[in-house]
Amino acid sequence: xxxxxxxxxxxxxxxxxxxxxxxxxxxxxxxxxxxxxxxxxxxxxxxxxxxxxxxxxxxxxxxxxxxxxxxxxxxxxxxxxxxxxxxx
Numbered sequence: 001x002x003x004x005x006x007x008x009x010x011x012x013x014x015x016x017x018x019x020x021x022x023x024x025x026x027x028x029x030x031x032x033x034x035x036x037x038x039x040x041x042x043x044x045x046x047x048x049x050x051x052x053x054x055x056x057x058x059x060x061x062x063x064x065x066x067x068x069x070x071x072x073x074x075x076x077x078x079x080x081x082x083x084x085x086x087x088x
Contacts, residue, residue: 009057020041021053032046059075060075
């Protein structure tokens, strides 16, 4: 189930960003190329959607260790973000 905070963050987001968000929610961590394959959106549209989601602070970007030229995208967990602020 989607956290209520995620619904608030996605309000007003373009449909492509919502599709990428849902794909990451169901599939887990994916590279940009994998997102293109899964969503059937163009590379440019996926890149725009990822930028939009990063600006809304709901997606995390990490190095993809299998190929350091690529990045791995995943959803930020509300539990992890609240846990890290509790420690500070």
